[in-house]
Amino acid sequence: MKRSAWRYLWSAHDIRRKLLITLLILAIYRLASHVPVPGANKEVMAQILSAGGATGNLINILDLLSGGTVSRFSVLAMGVYPYITAQIILQLLTPIIPSLQRKMEEDPREGQKWQEKWTYYLAVPMAALQAIGQVNIFNSSATRIGLSPVIQNFGFQYFLPSLTIIISMTAGTMFGIWLGELISEYxxxxQGLSLIIFAGIVARIPATIQGIIADATTRWIGLIFMVVLSLITIFAIVVVQQGRRNVPVMYPGRRVGARMSMPVKGTLPLMVNMAGMIPIIFAQSLLTFPSIIASFFTTAKNATIANFATSIVNLFGGTGNVYWIMYFLMVVF
Structure with missing residues (x-):
């Protein structure tokens, strides 16, 4: 009788140990995601999310990708995205700066270690900048709809409280990155960082199911639609991710002594999705950046600046057709 693959996964000691360690670290990450930023007002945050609008939709997207840490304003509200941003920046700078490209070509292994080290270093200031941006976005969004700021006493005039918040959010991000590295090592x-991001996204599934069940009129239709859509999505992802294109190649014959071997036909398997998730993350980072910057000026005293900033937020807020067309084009090209 053929043994089940799932039973083999659990009976193999090494695989079982790796799975248990991974689940334990993911559980620690989810517990840490409930630790709030010092001084955060969750009630104001909930009102911003329910208010809608371009900024509210943008924050809802961030909350979806972070597994609810944004709505709780957790120390892990930024997730591990500053690290990914730092990684993308270094990958883009490598072919541009000759010394970096030379370092990678001369000794790829040492160059990879150097790149990983500086990715960690760059992730710290990126996390600090993103923390400042997130707090300012939330505070300006609250002020725009007539609420008190999500975090009081934040700004240059409140140096120590602001520094405490920035350090706590940066430390939370680095803690998440460290947990991801532990998963990759033990x-x-x-797959550490990928699982951290995946765990944050799927953490919203129970709340989504609960929301569907709460509506008695469309309960079963919603559940069936969700299950079918999930299965189709998983199937499509697996097909694309595992897809290979076999390119025919011809290997020349070799001379062995006085004899010449015949040419050999073969195939070169190329992955259909060689770039992975990098284009999606990179496109989202670029499209979100103008909205983040513009949100700082939506409450400016100058009406022209405030209106222009509001239009930028509306354009890149993730609700209009222009945003999704640009998103599609940036991912594809």
């Missing part, structure tokens, strides 16, 4: 190999 759990599922080289």
């Amino acid at each position: 759990g599922l190999r080289n």
Whole structure:
């Protein structure tokens, strides 16, 4: 009788240990996601999310990708995205700066270690800048709809409280990155950060199911639609991710002594999705950046500046057709 693959996964000691370590670290990450930023007002945050609008929709998208940490204003509200941003920046700078490209070409292994080290270093200031941006976005969004700021006493005039908030959010991000590295080292190999992001996204599934069940009129239709859509999505992702294109190649014959071997036909398998998730993350980062910057000026005293900033927020807020067309084009090209 053929043994079940799932039973083999659990009976193999090494695989079972890796799975348990991975689940334990993910549980620690989810527990840490409930630790709030010092001084955060969750009630105001909930009102911003329910208010809608371009900024509210943008924050809802961030909350969806972070697994609800934004709505709780957790120390892990930024997730591990500053690290990914730092990684993308270094990857873009490598072919532009000759010395970096030379370092990677001369010794790829040492160059990879150097790149990983500086990615960690760059992730710290990126996390600090993103923390400042998030707090300012939330405070300006609250002020725009007539609420008190999400975090009081934040700004240059309140140096110590602001520094405490920035350090706590930066430390939360680095803690999440460290947990991801632990998963890659002791759990599922080289999948740490991906699992951290995945855990944050799927953490919203129970709340989504609860919301569907709460509506008695469309309960079963919503559940069936969700299950079918999830299965189709998973199937499509697996097909694309595992897809290979076999390119025919011809290997020349070799001379062995006085004899010449015949040419050999073969195939070169190329992945359909060689870029992985990088284009999606990169496109989202670029499209979100103008909205983040513009949100600082939506409450400016100058009406022209405030109106222009509001139009930028509306354009890149994730609700209009222009945003999704640009998103699609940036991912594809």
